[in-house]
Amino acid sequence: MSTPVLTRSAPVVGDGTTARTRAAGRWRRWRVLLAIVVGLVLVALLAALPEPRTSSVRLAPDNPAPDGARAAAQILGRQGVHVHYVRRIADVRAAAHPGTTLLVASDRLLDEDQVDALAATGADLALVDAGWALERLTDQLRALGASASSDVEARDAACDDPDARAAGTITAAGAVEALGPGAVVCFPGSGAVSRSGAYAVVAGSPRIAALSDAAPLENAGLADEGNAALVLRMLGRHRDLVWYVPSVDDTSGASDASTGPSLVDLVPRTVPLVGLALLLVLAVAALWRGRRLGRLVLEPLPVVVRSGEATRGRGRLYRRARAHGHAGAALRAGTATRCAARLGLPRSAEPAAVVAAVARATGREPGTVAHLLYGPPPTDDSALTRLARDLDDLESEVQHP
Amino acid sequence: MALTWRAVALAALAVPLVLLVPATGTVLLWALLVVLACILDAALAASPRRVAIERAVPASVRLTERATSTLTLTNVGRRHLRGLVRDAWPPSAGAGPSRQPVDLPPAEARRLTTTLVPTRRGDRVADRVTIRTVGPLRLAGRQASIDVPGRLRVLPEFASRRHLPSRLARLRELDGRAAVQVRGPGTEFDSLREYVVGDDVRAIDWRATARRGDVVVRTWRPERDRRVFVVVDAGRTSAVRVLDAPRLDASIEAALLLAALASRAGDRVELLAYDRRVRARVAGTGAPRLMSGLADALATVDAELVETDWSGVVAQVQERLSQRALVVLLTALDPAAVEQGLLGVVGQLTARHQVVLASVADPEVAELRAARDDAAAVFDAAAAERVGLERQAVATRLRQRGVEVLEALPDELAPRLADTYLALKAAGRL
Known part of the structure; x- marks a missing residue:
């Protein structure tokens, strides 16, 4: 080839944009996203600002639901009691000390070490719905099972405890039985075991008050009968109330320093900082790799139609229709046509002439040839396959007699 | 940034x-x-x-x-x-x-x-x-x-140009042979010259000999200035990939080789790529610029997934051709498509022109036909057999209407079409 004809473009300088138009374009592209982000931030701020936080934890002082205890906590707070809401034993240990009241709301998630830790704080204990812990904390009291007085019912004080007498009547279920002489038991249920009741006090240091049922403390039941009076007097004995609601994921445990530092304590202080530095590296690397050197180039490609597709489709149709006869006829017709052409017969040759010519060429019996070429159609897969093989044999004999 | x-x-x-x-x-x-x-x-x-x-x-x-x-x-x-x-x-x-x-x-x-x-x-x-x-x-x-x-x-690559020298040699052979032996419809009168020993005495022009006083023979040459009209089908059947290249590419190769050969032989070549409208047309170009014009026009032709409008093709051919010509249809011998489209209108072309239909054969169908692995393969083979029979039938019907039908593998289509052209030229059927 001779030297190719070159087409030259006129020199191009820049892409026709200025800093101003690029900024305008960027603003146009990003403004919707920006508006959405700003809107989300505003909504988040609004949601975070005014409303004090609430939870849905049972008997929590910030739970306004019927099974919460925010009403009691708020009344106590208004009366000058500082309520410290804690969920971890470690925090209990930090906040509770002699001269404070420690409320244990339900003991279901406590283990023995944790109960011992509660006792070790030296704070006055107020146990609500904590029968098992009660037995571990004092030998004067024992919780009765659910079988005894399990219905919530109004009960009279029927004892000398000033708190109980002030309350007069409460609504509660369950019972605590006194085992020793130091325990005062109030609010016996109907038909209960002797010296048992919903509320019990073991005087001493620390003082232990137990309520067999959480119903008087709950928001739903606080206003019934004398519940409020009992609960407020029980929890309001000191200026500081540690409100402990055990949690499942509390691993701080009763296991104090003796079991060694936790995993978090073992990690050096620099590790999170190095992580932060690596985050910076990652961000820069992402920006480095993320910028493409120019856009992707698109190319319309021609359609791809595979050859033989229609033929295969037809074969599959035959198979699905189980058209063995049809397929056999096609194979026979192909063989007959090729044999006839090979033996010099015209396309319009009669079957008999074809059979005679093929029989002569191969030396086979005309009957078998006729049966093979024009016999009954095959009816199943194996017959069809056999027919195909036989036709191949016949054809090869005609081709190379 | x-x-x-x-x-x-x-x-x-x-x-x-x-x-x-x-x-x-x-x-x-x-x-x-x-x-x-x-x-x-x-x-x-x-x-x-x-x-x-x-x-x-x-x-x-x-x-x-x-x-x-x-x-x-x-x-x-x-x-x-x-x-x-x-x-x-x-x-x-x-x-x-x-x-x-x-x-x-x-x-x-x-x-x-x-x-x-x-x-x-x-x-x-x-x-x-x-x-x-x-x-x-x-x-x-x-x-x-x-x-x-x-x-x-x-x-287009024009890989088939490697076949050109041998076909040109055959063309020259045709040229030389005509002066001596062939005196049939395949040649036309060229000129008179003096008799030399060895010339066929049947070639002596007695009238001219009487006028000149010397023995004069007529010389002949293959007919020239015939028209070759190549139609490249750019419809759906040309989009089919045979041996990983669309049929259209093989058609273009064949068209280029035929055009190169025919322009050297002194014929005038026109080309039309068509599906439902004219995709490319090269007409009235002299031999020097013909090949580059063809390559340029065919470069951008791609197969479209539409059925080719054969009556449109016939209309285009009739509009362009007033005298007898060789019309080459580069398409696929697809039984259904031919029966629906070409078979109905091809009579109008064969009535006035020599028509050649060149088609790219599909080796995959032949492969399918020979498969005997299992029942599914035998069913496929039966389908391939049926397709082959239908193709033969449609080819026969085309031949009955006077169409020269040519089917070859992609690589062989171009030389086979050139051979067909040379044979038609030798036989004087252009």
Whole structure:
């Protein structure tokens, strides 16, 4: 080839944009996203600002639901009691000390070490719905099972405890039985075991008050009968109330320093900082790799139609229709046509002439040839396959007699 | 704004730093420093928009041959420009290298060449030229993509031109033989010359001999100035891939070889690529420019997924041809398509012209026909057998209408069509 004809473009300088138009374009592209982000931030701020936080934890002082205890906590707070809401034993240990009241709301998630830790704080204990812990904390009291007085019912004080007498009547279920002489038991249920009741006090240091049922403390039941009076007097004995609601994921445990530092304590202080530095590296690397050197180039490609597709489709149709006869006829017709052409017969040759010519060429019996070429159609897969093989044999004999 | 790996390395210095001074402030301060350094560097980088770019690219190149696109970059700004340049082309243009470094002092120019080895026929339009400059610290830079127009037409490969010398030799043979032996309809009167010993006495023109007093013989030559009309079917049957190339490509190869041969033989060649409308047309071009015109016109023809409108083809042929001609239809011998379309109208063509139908055969069908592996394969074989029979039947019907039917594998179609042309010419059937 001779030297190719070159087409030259006129020199191009820049892409026709200025800093101003690029900024305008960027603003146009990003403004919707920006508006959405700003809107989300505003909504988040609004949601975070005014409303004090609430939870849905049972008997929590910030739970306004019927099974919460925010009403009691708020009344106590208004009366000058500082309520410290804690969920971890470690925090209990930090906040509770002699001269404070420690409320244990339900003991279901406590283990023995944790109960011992509660006792070790030296704070006055107020146990609500904590029968098992009660037995571990004092030998004067024992919780009765659910079988005894399990219905919530109004009960009279029927004892000398000033708190109980002030309350007069409460609504509660369950019972605590006194085992020793130091325990005062109030609010016996109907038909209960002797010296048992919903509320019990073991005087001493620390003082232990137990309520067999959480119903008087709950928001739903606080206003019934004398519940409020009992609960407020029980929890309001000191200026500081540690409100402990055990949690499942509390691993701080009763296991104090003796079991060694936790995993978090073992990690050096620099590790999170190095992580932060690596985050910076990652961000820069992402920006480095993320910028493409120019856009992707698109190319319309021609359609791809595979050859033989229609033929295969037809074969599959035959198979699905189980058209063995049809397929056999096609194979026979192909063989007959090729044999006839090979033996010099015209396309319009009669079957008999074809059979005679093929029989002569191969030396086979005309009957078998006729049966093979024009016999009954095959009816199943194996017959069809056999027919195909036989036709191949016949054809090869005609081709190379 | 674009960053380099150096910016990442700079950011990574935060790790040893934080080990020396373990505080959150260290990381934040360092991040601020990295950001400021990158912004400063980008601000000091040369503007990629202050570069004059000029592109020179060949107008056309034959498929599988190599072309070069040359970019001339002139720095019209005041800053020293360092960076990367990408000359983007579509994938099938086979462009390389994909990115090139450039170092361009102010008011100087550099030439960057991109090698193009196209893998597909058709027009390849250059995409944007992207320039990424870096600042003096090589931390960050600026980037712009600029439209620099450029187009490369990839012509058909014309691999079948290797068959041309042998066919031309046969043509010359035909030429020489005509003077001596053949006196049939395949030749036409050329001139008179004096008798030399060895000439066929039957060639003596007695009337001229009487006039001149010398013995004079007539000489003959193959007929010339016949018209060859090639129709390339660009409909759905041409989109089918046979041996991983569309039928259309084999048709184009055959058309090019036939055109080259016929123009050397002195015939006038016209070409039409058609599906439901005219996709390409080459007519009234003299022999010197015929081949380039054909290649150029056929370069951009792609098969469309539509049924070919054969009555439209016939109308086009009749409009262009007033005298007898050789009409070559490069299509597929697809039984259903032929029966629906061509068979109905081909009579109008054969009435006045010699018609040849050349079709690319599909080796896959033959393969399917021989398969005997299992019942499914036998069913496929039966289907292939049935398709073969139908094809034979339709070919027979076409032959009955006076059409010369030719079926060959993609590689063999072009030489077989050339042979058919030579045979028709020798037989004087043009």
